[in-house]
Amino acid sequence: MEDYKYLFKVVLIGNAGVGKTCLVRRFTQxxxxxxxxxxxxxxxxIKTVQIGDDxxxxxxxxxxxxxxxxxxxxxxxxxxxxxxVVYDVTSFESFRCLPDWIKEIEQYASNKAITVLVGNKTDLIEDREVSLDNGTNFASTHEMRFLETSAKEADNVDKLFLDIAEELTKRVQVHEVEDSKDEIAICSQNHTVSATYNCCRW
Amino acid sequence: MPGCCSCVSAFKPRWKRLVDNIFPDDPQDGLIKNNMEKLTFYALSSPEKLDRIGDYLAKKLSRDVSRHKFGYVFISMEALDQLLLACHSQSLNLFVESFLKMVQKLLESNEPELQVSGTSSFVKFANIEEDTASYHRRYDFFVSKFSSMCHSSNAGTNTKIKIRLAGLRGLQGVVRKTVSDDLQVNIWEQQHMDKIIPSLLFNMHNEPSSTTSSQQDQQNIQIDEHPSTVAETCLRDLTCRAAFGNIKSVVNPVLNHLDNHNLWVPSKFAVRCFKIIMYSIQAQYSYVAVHMLLNHLDDNTKNSPQMKQSIVEVLGECVTIAADGSIGPSVLEVFNTLLRHLRLSVDTRVSERSALKASIKKRISHFDEQQQTMFEEAIINTMGTFAAILPDYQKIEIMMFIMGKIPLPTRYEHSDATYPMPSVNGEGDLLLQNMLLKSLFEVGTKYTTVSMSTTFSISFLEPLLAISVAPDPGVRLLVQRIFHTLIDRHDNYHKLNVNNLSKDISELELRVEKCSRQDILFMKRYGAQIYWHMYENMNQSDNRLDNYEALYCTLALLCIEFGGDEILMELVRLTLALQELACKTDGKLSPIHQCVIHAVVSSYLNLISQLTAIPAFCQHIHQVIEERKQHAAYLLPEFIFSDTIVDSSYPTTVHVEDNLLFQQSVISEALHSTGHDVSRLAVPYVHRPSGLEYRQQTELDATSLNLEVESVNSSPGGVRKHPEEQITFESLKRALQSPDNEEDLEEQEKEKRQEILETFKSSTLDEIAAISEHRSQKMQIRLNEILDKLSRPRSRSSTPPRSPQLSLSSLPSPPLKSVPLYEMKFPELLVF
Structure with a gap:
């Protein structure tokens, strides 16, 4: 009866005024x-998307x-x-605060969650303060996926959420397979599940 | 079309047909009531179909939602609600699943109308008492969504309020549903409370001002309740259900929210929140909240004084509400924390001051200091409220605890380490002294002394006395204030005014009560110490007028509270010594100070004389005062304590003529004539300057006085002295008459003794025997008479029965002093 197969919760965080709400609006509406x-x-x-057959x-x-x-x-x-985690490419301040946000994630979020770094407002080319390299470097040091978006131009917004949905779906499916494997194997290897989760951080 | 429909529907199962039938062709028409009744009846009679019905309805509903056919959506919801309410709770279990799915569906939509309707359905569901456990139900989404709704920022004011209200009601519903059932999700977990509590508080302090929404809007949609009131009810609901372990998960988010939104200053909102919490929390747990506030104060040690002040104010409010429940197991801990903050604040002030001297940022620093002062005052007030709810014995404990923290003047440092007393170093300690004494005073005002010896245990009295002669006049004044509040048992303090030489003390309506034997013992033991300090206090060359006023009050209170015989003598003796001090011309005291002491002495002696009501005494005092009025007004309080006086109006040197002084001889004469023991008065009060010597002296004094007391107690009569009795008119009259009586008695006694001696010498054995036999008979008769009269149980015949006449004369104490019981001759009646 369900009209969807998987349900995922995505939380957007970042400094005030970096365009989180606009990203969401652009994607959902x-x-x-x-x-x-x-x-x-x-x-x-809420937004339902099609990933493969699901x-x-x-x-x-x-x-x-x-x-x-x-x-x-x-x-x-x-x-x-x-x-x-969203920052504003036209505001170095919002980029500078990223370590704090990472800290928050480490403190409060589940370690199974995937994190994505997003530099928003690429349409404002003239006001750019944070270069693409800056973002890429930061993301790679923290093992996050990285994207630059523009909510105004609808640039990369759908890709951002679809990628997330795809990744999460893939993980769940792998997990399901593992689950069935686990059932065959003796249950003594409980730790494997959490181990795979940890690897999944991009 | 209808025909086709019916043809298709013929192949549907019955319940499906029934469900389809409740929907009208046009959603405007609303639910078809008849068909709904049929559906309800069917569901009731075959409850096993209920979950399928629910499932089907849910599917229909989600389809309608996605097609934006909201009319049908509402109809489905209505049908679901009715089914939910009509069906038995046992059969609901599976149906509820689909029901909740539908509610979620509605909440997920962006339409405010759907969200509100979904919430109201949920609230209806929440009010149903389920008796079957449902282990798998999860409310995470609801908590998250409702919390999010509470923060709605919809453009339309009314819609916004409606959504927020819905969110609040939804939260209330979740709480209601989950809190009572152990099998449900634990709503008290931090992740839930961190959403619920801030949402409630956000709505409480975000009271939408009525000015923003226009009149028209308000008419369009009736907002029966304000989000803030609903939020408040919800918070109460939540708090009153919290068990011991859950208090923290309620209070912590509140503290965090207040921090995050900077809502401590001004303290109004914080006070409101905590009032709500304290009023609804289960009484036995209220101390947890208090402790959490204290901890929060600790956490914010480095924060601004205003914020800390607010916390302390909130604390004060909480304590008043929770009363004796707010202290919990560790009273001292509470005071320790508060005192520590007081100390920290004082330290900051001092360091700021010294920084001020170096830098130029004058205004900012000054402003800060004012805030620190306000913070300190808040602490002191809160300590007062804390103390007020403690039982008396704990108040004493607290007073001693505070006393132990006060830095004492170095010269009084004890050699033995029972009190590690910090020594006074400069400004900081002075300030600290001041603040701690204020706290002590505040606690003291909440305490009512019953017995002096319990109030002033030696470990409390000694340091207090020591600090009473501190170099700072402000500190000395405070100590006297503390003495006032602790000594004054009968609310006389406010009636006392040094500037009162009236001849009739009764208009002050002083309440004087007989002082107990314990108190007399107390004064005998520690009196010398107290007198020494009073004298030393008077002798301070930097005393201000208010110091003297305070000292007068202390003396007066001592006199009123311990107006006993010997203590009175000591006080008079001390006063005369003070007069002598004022007459000294060694230049230690300025002429002004001398005058003031004279004035205090006059006022005090006036009070004493009035209290004793000895005519000769009164007369002398009055005479001297009159004399002063004419020749030396500057020796009278009226002159000194009036506002218009400037220093120049005092004489440059004070030489007081004898007729302007109170004469020891006259006073002791007057006192002696009324039977007081004036022997002590004759010995002038010797003031030993060093603290050490005086201590030895007092120890000596104390032991000798103790001996005296014991000897009095063991004296044959055992009649206790009643110091207050002397003052009554009756006793005075008797006292005046007694000397004559006594002489008569003595003469009679002598004659009788002579007679007895004579009879024994001159008469024969037989005669004596006969007389004695006759007498013994007489005595027997008389004995019986007396015993009957007194209706006492007959005791052994050897008990000496006193003749009525004798026992009467022995009652008043003053004559007793001159004729002690054991010297008294018993009448011949008792010879045998």
């Missing part, structure tokens, strides 16, 4: 809301970047399957 106000607390969107539902939790909502947003990290 296909629009770019100009003059979007600051998110309060946590916003919620329908995959993405629950997207769009968190407020403001410091004052930090405690409530942190509580959403825990159950996330994927965390998207």
């Amino acid at each position: 296909g629009l770019f809301p100009p003059g979007q106000g600051a998110t309060i607390g946590v916003d919620f969107m 329908k995959v539902k993405l629950q997207i939790w769009d968190t407020a970047g403001q410091e004052r909502f930090r405690s409530i947003t942190q509580s959403y990290y825990r159950s996330a399957d994927a965390l998207v």
Whole structure:
């Protein structure tokens, strides 16, 4: 009866004003809301996508970047399957804060979650402060996948979420296979499951 | 078309047909009631089909949602609600699964209407009491989504409020559903509470101002309840269900939220939150919240003083609400924490001050210091509220605890290490002294003394006395204030005014009570020490007027509380010594100080004389005061304690004529005439300057006085002295008459003795025997008479029955002093 096969929770984090809500809006509703106000607390969107033969539902939790909502947003990290760390390529400050966000993820999120680094607002070419290399380097040192997007131009936005959905689906399917393997093998190897999870961090 | 439909429907199972039938052709028409009733009846009669019905409805609904046919969506929801309410709870289990799926579906949509409707369905479900366990149900999504709804920032004000309200109700529903059932998810887990609590608080402090939503909007949609009130109810709901282990998971997010949103300053909101918590928390756990606040204060040691002040204020509020439940197992811990913060704040102030001297940032520093001061005051107040709820014995403990923290003047440092007393080093310690004494005072005001010896144990009294002669006049004043509040048992403090020479003390309506024997013992033991310190205090050359006023009050309170015979003598003796001190011309005290001491002495002696009500005493005091009024007004309090006086109006040198002084001889005469033992008065009070000597002296004094007390107690009569009795009119009258009576008695006694001697010498044995026999008979009769009269149980005949006349005369204490019981001659009646 379900209209989807897999359900994944994706949480977007990053400094205030880097364009998290716009990314979500662009992906879920296909629009770019100009003059979007600051998110309060946590916003919620849903989008079902087709990955191969399977329908995959993405629950997207769009968190407020403001410091004052930090405690409530942190509580959403825990159950996330994927965390998207967004920075603004036109603001070096938002890039500089990335280590703090990484720290938050390590502290609050499950270590099975996959993390993606996103540099947003590539349409503002003239105001760019963070180069592509900067982002790539940062992502590779922290073993994250990296993308540069533009919510306004709809550049890479769908790719971002679809990649996440695909990766998560793949993992679940591998997991399912492993599960069946495990059932055949004697159950003494409980640790293998978590071991595979750890490898899955891009 | 309808025909075709019916043809197809004929092949459907019955329940499917029934479900399809409830939907009208046009969604505007709403649910078809008749068919719904049929469906309900069917579901009730065959509950095994219920889960399939639910499943089917859910499918229909999700299809309608994705096709944006909202009319049908609402109809499906209505049908689900009705089925849910109508069916028996046992059969609901599987149906609930599909029901919750549908609610989730609605919540996932972006339409506010659907979200609100989904929530209200969920709330209905939450109110159903289920009696079958459901292990697999998960509410994670609901908690997350409802919390998110609580933060809705929808463009339309009304829609926003509606969504937020729905979110709050939803959260309430989740809490209700899960909290009572151990098998359900543990709602108290941090991940849930971290969502729920901030959402509630966010709505509480985000009261939407009515001005933003226009009048028209309000008319369009009736908002029956404010999100903030709903949030408040929800918070109460949650807190009152929290068990011991869960208090932390409620309070921690609250503290975090207040931190994150900078809601401590001003403290209004924080106070409101904690009031809600304290009022709804189970009473036996309320101390946990208090402790968590204390810990939070510790965590924010480095934070701004305003914030800490707010925390302390909140703490104070909590304590008042929780009353005796707020202390928990470790009282001292609480005070220790507060005192530590007090100390830290004082340290910061001092370091800031010294930094100020170096730098130029004058205004900022000054502002900061003011805030530190306010913080310190908040701490002191909170300590007061804490102390107020403690039982008395713990108050004493706390006072001693605070006392132990006060840095004492170095010269009083003890050689034995029972108290490690920090020595005073400069400004910082002075400030600290000040603050700690203020705390002590605050605690002291909450304490009511019953017995002096319990209040002032030696380990408390000694350091307190030591600090009473501290070099700083402000500190000395504070110590006197502490003495006032602790000594004053009868609320007399406010009636006392040094500037009162009235001849009628009764208008002050002082409440005087007989002081207990314990108190007298206490004064005998520690009196000398107290007097020494009072004298030393008077002798301080930097005393201010308020110091003197305070000292007067202390003296007056001593007199009122311990107005006993010997103590009175000691106080008079001390006062005369003070007068002498004021007359000294060795230049230690300025003329102004001398005048002030004279004034205090006059006022004090006036009070004593009025209290004793000895005419001669009063008269002398009055006479001297009158004399002063005419010749030396500057020796009277009226002059000194009036506001208009400037230093120049004092004489440059003070030489006081004898007629302006209170004469020891006259006073002791007056006291002696009323039967007081004035022998002590004759010995002038010798003030030993060094602390060490005085201590030895007091020890000597104390032991000798103790002996005296014991001898009095073991004296034959055993009649205890009642110091207060002397003051009554009756006793005075008797005291005045007694000398004559005594002489008469003595003469009679002599004659009788002579007679007896005579009879024994002159008469024969037979005669004596006859007389004695006759007498013994007489005595027997009389004895019986007396015993009957007194209706006492007959005791051994050897008990000497006192003649009524004698026992009467022995009652008042003053004559007793001159004729001690054991010297008294018993009448001949008792010879045998």
